[in-house]
Amino acid sequence: MKTAQKPAFTLIELLVVIAIIAILATLILPALGRARESGRNTKCVANLRQLQLASINYASDSSHLPWSASFWGDVGDGSKVHVHGWVAWYDIYGSKENQGSGGQYAWYGANGYSSITNGSLWGYNNSADIYLCPTFAFSSVCGQSAPSFSYAMNSSIRGINALGGVQGATLVLFGDSSILKGVVSPTGTLISQFLTNQVGIWHNGKGNVVYYDGHVERQ
Numbered sequence: 001m002k003t004a005q006k007p008a009f010t011l012i013e014l015l016v017v018i019a020i021i022a023i024l025a026t027l028i029l030p031a032l033g034r035a036r037e038s039g040r041n042t043k044c045v046a047n048l049r050q051l052q053l054a055s056i057n058y059a060s061d062s063s064h065l066p067w068s069a070s071f072w073g074d075v076g077d078g079s080k081v082h083v084h085g086w087v088a089w090y091d092i093y094g095s096k097e098n099q100g101s102g103g104q105y106a107w108y109g110a111n112g113y114s115s116i117t118n119g120s121l122w123g124y125n126n127s128a129d130i131y132l133c134p135t136f137a138f139s140s141v142c143g144q145s146a147p148s149f150s151y152a153m154n155s156s157i158r159g160i161n162a163l164g165g166v167q168g169a170t171l172v173l174f175g176d177s178s179i180l181k182g183v184v185s186p187t188g189t190l191i192s193q194f195l196t197n198q199v200g201i202w203h204n205g206k207g208n209v210v211y212y213d214g215h216v217e218r219q
Contacts, residue, residue: 034204040134041203044176047130048210051151051174054124055086056212065160065173066120068153070103086121086153087131090114112148133176135202150200152177175209175219176200 059065070089072080082089082103089103090111106112116122116131131149139145154172178200199207199219206218 044133044208045216048174050130052210052214054121057124065157068155068157084120086119087115088118107149108144108147169213171212172209176202176207
């Protein structure tokens with residue numbers, strides 16, 4: 001006796017299954033992407049809070065907030081000394097004997113790491129990871145395979161006296177740098193400081209900023 005054979009899928013049925021899988025993929029993959037970005041955003045917020053805490057500890061020792069950029073400071077005898085910004089020059093043009101002419105930062109590679117470790121906050125938190133937004137870190141975003149830092153400090157602070165009645169809820173300390181996305185600088189490079197209306201929009205069209213009191217906002 002011949003047994004009845006189970007009919008195979010028809011071509012139309014296979015096409016229907018494939019179409020259903022494709023529709024499900026278009027629904028699921030964006031949700032997975034948003035979930036991954038949400039995790040990166042959470043890490044970015046944690047990084048900014050760590051930088052804020054390091055700045056508060058620095059201010060406790062120095063009575064003023066970190067400088068947003070390196071500069072040559074007068075030591076009183078006509079010579080100059082490198083005053084270290086929160087991230088600092090890794091290379092100096094000139095010297096304090098001839099009063100120097102400045103220096104340069106790097107935001108990627110070994111020189112970028114040196115800019116971090118030369119900075120005034122190194123020692124208050126010796127983790128280089130907190131200087132880099134994980135979304136910015138993708139080479140497809142920043143254009144480099146080994147970025148070191150991606151945040152910038154409010155340029156209006158510049159060593160403000162931390163004991164002088166700082167309005168913590170309104171004073172921005174750090175934020176996502178806007179130099180490579182959103183707002184472009186004339187030099188096209190990443191720098192250590194920013195204006196508060198120049199926030200990098202790395203997180204689904206928004207950027208994170210941390211305030212003196214430690215709260216973080218998306219802008």
